[in-house]
Amino acid sequence: MEAAAVEGPGGLFRMFGGLRRAGGKLNGRGRGMVCHVTGNSKVKLPLPRLPMERISQSQLAAMIVLFQIGSSPLFLLASDAGADAWISVLIGMIGGLLLLLLVTLQLYRRMPEEDLFDMIERSFGKVAGSLLTAVYIVYFGYKAVRNVREFGDLMILYLLPSTPLWFILLILMVIAAYAVFQGIEVFSRVAQILLPMIVFVYIALFVALWGTELFDAHRLMPVLDSGLKKPIESALPELISFPFGEMVLFLLFWKYADRRGGTTRTTVLSYLFSGTFIVVTTIFILGSLGPLAEFSVVPLIQIVSLVQTADFIQRLDPVVALLLFGGVFMKMTFYYLGTTLLFSRLFRIGRYAALFPVGALLFAGSMAFRSYMQHIWFGFEKNLKYHFPIFQIVIPVLLLLAAMIRSRFEKNGRTPS
């Protein structure tokens, strides 16, 4: 309307032209074909090609936060450090941040179009690169397996004591497979919706702990009773391996991000948010349970069962347990998705084709642990110290060095070997 009015006679003319055309359509005024003769014309129109999947910056942030929070609040991290465990977590977080800033993000910034597979192949060649990719598939798959198993065991522990483990794991794998089937774009939307809910539950929980005076800051005292050495010892390298160093997985996802310029900022900010969140959770666990926290299977749920507000709300732990496990589910699906993406790249098959073999392997793998305790022991004693740092620190550093050397060569005008 406005446009037509300001354009003077031309605009006015066009306005009436528009009117006439609309009228022509509506009434069939004027000459020519009026009543619509339809032949049985079957028109085959080409479908528009689907563009590459894209995730927005806010979705990326939601993914990172959910991935980082994931299963970490379920455990008391760095329990060796006693009351200073939260300081260990803080140190671990700073260490993880350095790793992220200096290595992982640098890799991405040098090769924003490429995912882990391309980076490895470029630096190590076809044969060694494929081998290394295969090893990464095992690593990501193993992480997924650990999360699947955690989820299943906790479910049996807290919610469904008489349901067979394999059945719960199967259902879990089916849901995760559905999410992976839909792809990263859909999954990032799921993350975006779940994040506020999960964060809200945590905050409500903290408020309840504060309100019911379960939280007692004295349990954190004395700070640094035995000096800084112990917190540092228990933080490195375990806390970098879990959960802070796990950001290496995002080397597979960053390339999907929209508006590239903000990716680094988004990543660091959401990393800081989730890191702070984990520190706060640790403080609350320590402050509410004190030394008991070390002996609890899932300290946070134990705390929830202590919360009693009014007379009506007595046992909320099943609900909270479900939401906590929501985080575990998300993390596991992230790894499943990552494994599938890498698998499909390595074997040059589509995502849908890679989905089922990977899912079957994860399912079989998660049934392989003899018990929850063996699983936890294996994870905390062996993997964190010896295995995971290879994938989170050593190989990324090598990749970065290779990239730096390559760019040096390129600058000197020679082609990289």
Next chain:
Amino acid sequence: MKLWNVLFRRKRDQGSSQQRKAVKQDGRSGKAVSRDLEEGLSKDVDENLRTIVAELGGSDDLTIRKIDAAGTDSVVVAFIYIDNLVDSAMVNQMLLHPLMSEIGESRSGKSSEEWYRTVRDRVLAVGRVHEMRTPEEALACILEGQTIVFLQGSAAALAADTSGGDKRAVEEPGSQTVIRGPKESFTESIKTNLSLIRRRIKSPRLRVERKTLGKLTQTQIALVYLQGIAKASIVEEVRRRIDRIDTDSILESAYIEEFIQDAPITPFPTIENTERPDAAAAGILEGQIAIIVDGTPFALLAPVSFVRFFQSSEDFYQRYDIATFLRLIRYVAFFVSMLLPAMFIAITTFHQEMLPTPLLISLAAQREGVPFPAIVEALLMEITFEVLREAGVRMPKVIGPAISIVGALVLGQSAVQAGLISAAIVIVVSFTAIASFVIPAINMSIAARLIRFVMMILGGTLGLFGIMSGLMVLLIHLASLRSFGVPYLTPLAPFVWTNWKDTFVRMPHWVMKKRPPTIADGSNLVRQGDDQMPKPPGRKSKF
């Protein structure tokens, strides 16, 4: 359909002569009708009439009126139309009468060419008159309720739009009622419906694109949108999908909906339908495209997102505070209607520890002597209720009270007294049923109704874990849906702040400065000026 498009664009661009050529060139048009229909009309009136009568198989509702020249036997003018499709008074007054009075005077001494032009330009007192060159065109026009006038000696006929016949008056909507707001509803006539929309949006930018669908029904449909506010890409997409439809019949807009929706396998509607012209107008003003179908009062609106189904047009006619409150109630009701029975089953079967002890004891006492497990009990009651509801819709109105007595007394009270079911489940099922009627869009409440049964089975077998798994699958599914390219969960994910003003809350009209950028054209988003908040005199604007 493509034919029509081709025709249409040609007509716009180069005028009618080109267009007629297009008919000839497009070989497809001839498939439906016999070969000679495509050839031009004869100069002889009788021959033309014979062709058309033969094509219609001599149907008895075809009416032919021949007029002789004064004192001779030769037919000079003939009218042909279908009895009940035309407005007979109009045919008599506007066509028959002027022509008969003209015939004596003005015809004499003129060539047939001149006579034809006189009739076309001066005699026929009808707003829309067009030329017909082939029997095929004439046939199509007759079937649409036009009257064809054949003149002896000219190879073109004239079609006058006299369509009329019985139609329902504009009444109050039966499905989407409001307390405050317009009480008009669409009717079965596409003309009425288009006028109802045009009367609400008096902008020259309102575009109406007409198409005909259904090889046998030849149903008219119209795309209505605002040029420059609806996204051009989405308009094109709607057009493309509608042009793809190849079917013999379109009897209701649901036929089209099923052919063009994004996700064929989902319980959730990805196209909105409405009976209310004001709701359609509101949608068009936000950039949606309305599809109006002749023969049904339900118009389609696309694209649409999940949250839109929780808005009622009354939200915008009431104060925003109560509108927000009611909207939140609707979301709650949606989840209640989807999850309440399932939660009840899960908690009483698997997680009794969540209930306070007195409540647990009371529930246990009620269930004493009930022979079924909770899941069977709940499923029985739900199915009973679904049967009642279906009976309520289908039964003749006169026996309504009988059904309600049987339903309420026999199935409710007596079943509890007989110890077949517990009172708690009756309460749960009744509340669920009432909650499902709160959702303004019936197709969304149907989705909740179907999912409820799945959730009940999940809750009965796997407890809260089952319900949670179900919700997770639902969430992934919802996140994967799109409606004409717009993600179904906008503005939640992807997050769009502008839309949040009209999602869970309904902000005052003066706050909603922009149209939703997900649907409306990005270059033209501002819908009102800045600083529209009312500032009554005598009160300082800043305090």
